[in-house]
Amino acid sequence: MEEGKFASNWDHWFKLEKYRFFNQQPCLNDFYHRYQKDIKIARELNFNSLRTSIQWTRLIPDEKTVNPKGIEFYNNVINEMLKNNIKPIINLFHFDMPYWAQQKGGWLSREVVDAFVFYAKTCFELFGDRVEMFTTFNEPIVVxxxxxxxxxxxxxxxxxxxxxxxxxNTLIAFKWAIKVFRQLKLKGKIGCILSISPSIPRSKNKADLEAAKWHDLFTINCFLDPMVKNVYLQKLKVVCII
Structure with a gap:
């Protein structure tokens, strides 16, 4: 992997089942090499902010060692945005679980939760002096x-x-990352990017109405209620190992 980046679950999956990827190609996004050009395009389009993500696999490749090349790259990206009067909105997790974390169980593992919180704290300490908006997860229900x-x-x-x-466990990781952010007394804000798609019952049949209600519980309320209302619905607790 280039300049210290380790494999993600996607890199590993591509090796195993290339046929499941579009045109049997890996991700061809080249922001790593052309971020200056991309940010310039954003400025020319009059963007006042730009959301991007930090790759856990690039910043902390082996769970605990911070990669100097990763620090350098993300500092350059953030500074380039600010130089162009674009506010950086930095997301921490966009589906790319480090493969070493996946081997430990991914989000089934509380050890991985601890590792994520360490990763989040590292990001806050390294970049929180210039980033006014952090987000923890991009659409966690999709994962x-x-x-x-x-x-x-x-x-x-x-x-x-x-x-x-x-x-x-994703919810616990979110809560602990928020707690660390508050403890560091950073001037910015932090949140989460949720994917909210309300269910539409197929009919007014009682079973269809009930199915739509449960689908919303599993895909919307499971994250929205704890994050906004600080409550976890009893119905969901019944099916969740806590």
Missing amino acids: IEGSYWYDWHFPNEVNMQHGMQAQW
Whole structure:
């Protein structure tokens, strides 16, 4: 991997099942080499802010060692945005679990939760002096759906119980990262990017109405209620290992 970056779950999956990727090609985004050009384009389009993500695998490749080349790259990106009067919005996790973390169980593992909180704290300490807006996760429900319900993310399980455990641990990681951010007394703000798609019942049949209600609980309320209202619904607790 280039300049200290380690493999993610996506890198590993591509080696295993290349045919499941579009045109059997890896991600061809080249922001790493052309970030200055991309930021210039954003400025020319009159962007006043730009959201991007830090790759956990690039900043902390082996769980605990911070990669100097990763620090240098993200400092350059953030400074380039500010130089162009573009406010950086920095997301910490956009589906790319380090493969070493996946081997420990991914979001099924509380050890991985601890590792994420260390990663988040490192990001806050390194970049929080210039970043006014952090987000912890991009659409966390998509990871649950894809990885454990519908078989379109690695590790390709169809296991409802594992999905709910991963959801719970992701929520714990979010809460602890927020706590660390507050403890550091940074001037910026922090949140989460949720994917909210309300269910529409197929009919007014009682079973369809009930199915839509449960689907919303599993895909919307499971993150929205704890993050906004600080409550976790009893109905969900019944199916979640806590």
